[in-house]
C-alpha cells in the first residue's frame with residue numbers, strides 16, 4: 001500500500017512585543033519545555049515541533065502559510081502563554097488549511113501561593129489569553145479542536161494524541177483513491193452517491209474499472225506466491241475443512257488467496273487504497289471475493305460491498321485514524337427484538353473485518369446461495385466487546401451527511417452453528433428502538449463502519465474539519 005507521510009505537528013506559542021525580549025525568551029523556554037514534555041510523555045504517536053513565539057500578525061500569517069505548504073505537517077497546535085491580541089491571528093488562521101488544535105493549558109499546574117507576584121502575572125496569562133484567542137476562532141468559525149488541562153497530565157496528552165490521529169486522517173483523506181470494480185448493485189438507492197461531491201468534500205478520488213481488468217491481474221498471480229500466502233494463512237488462522245473434501249477445500253482457499261494477491265497488486269500498481277466490488281458483476285471470477293477482501297482489510301485497505309464507494313472511502317479513512325485497530329465495515333444483518341436482549345447483529349455475506357476478532361479466525365468454505373458462483377472461502381470469527389461507535393455516510397440532495405450513534409458492543413449470547421460468517425452484536429446506547437428509528441428518520445443506510453478504537457469526539461472533530469453535517473444520535 002502507498003506509504004503515508006512521516007507526519008509531524010507544528011507548535012506555536014502566542015504572545016506580543018510589549019513584554020520585552022527577556023519575557024519573550026522566558027516564554028520560548030517554557031514552550032520548548034512543554035513541547036519536550038509532550039514528545040517524551042509516551043502518549044503521542046506523532047512528534048510535535050516547536051516553531052515560533054508569535055508576536056505579530058505578519059509572523060503568524062507567514063507561519064500559517066508555511067504550515068500549509070509543508071506536506072509532512074499534519075496540523076498546528078497553539079498555546080497562549082501570555083495574552084496574544086487575537087486580531088493578530090485573523091489573517092493567518094483564515095489562511096490555514098490544516099487542522100488546528102488550541103491547547104488551552106498553563107505552564108504550571110498550580111498557583112504558586114508563596115512566590116506569585118506581578119512579574120509572574122506578566123508572564124503567565126493563559127487563563128485570559130486562551131479566552132481572547134478562542135474568541136477569534138469561534139468568530140471565524142474555524143473547525144479548531146481544543147484540549148483543556150495541564151499539559152503534563154496523561155489524560156491531556158491522550159486527548160492531544162487522539163486529535164493527532166484525526167488530523168492525520170484528514171490530511172490523508174485527500175490521498176484516498178477508490179477503485180470501483182463494476183457499478184453499484186442494481187436498483188439499490190442507499191449505496192449511491194455523488195462521486196464529484198465526494199472528491200470536493202472529502203478528497204476522495206472515485207474511479208471505475210471493468211471487472212475484467214482486475215480479473216486479468218488475479219489470473220496472472222503465480223502459484224508460488226499463493227503457496228507462500230497459504231503458509232501465512234495457516235500460521236494466523238485455523239483451517240477448518242468441515243464437510244468439504246480436502247481437494248475442493250484447498251482449491252477454494254487457494255483461489256481466494258489468488259484474488260487477494262491479484263486485487264492487492266492491481267490496487268498497488270494503480271495507486272488505490274480502497275475498492276468496491278459487486279456480486280452481480282463477477283464475470284471471470286470463480287468466487288465472490290470473501291477471504292480475499294478480509295485479508296485486504298487486515299492490510300488496511302478500505303472496502304465497500306455492492307459498489308458502495310462511500311463505505312470504501314469511509315473504512316479507509318477511519319482505519320487511518322484508528323491505526324487499523326477494531327474499525328470495520330458492517331451491515332445491519334439481523335435483529336434481536338426481545339425485551340432485555342435488544343441488539344443488532346452485524347455481519348455481511350462474507351466480508352467482515354478481522355480487526356474485530358476476539359478469537360482465532362477459522363477459514364471455512366461454504367455455499368453462498370447468491371451470485372451463482374463457487375463456494376467461497378471466508379474467515380469466521382466472533383467480534384469484540386466494549387464501547388463503540390457506529391457511523392455511516394449518506395448522500396442527499398443537499399450533500400453528504402455522517403449519521404451515527406454510540407453503541408455497546410457484545411459477542412452473541414449463543415452459538416450460530418449454521419451461519420458461517422463472522423458476527424458482531426451491538427446496541428445503540430440510546431436504545432435499539434429509539435436509535436434505529438432516528439437512524440432511519442435521518443436516512444442512514446445499512447452499511448456502516450463500526451469502531452471500538454475511535455471516540456465520538458474524534459468523529460465529530462473529523463466531520464467538522466470536512467464541514468460535513470454529523471447527525472449524532474444519542
Ligand code: MN
Nearest residue numbers: 305306331348
Ligand atoms: Mn451489503
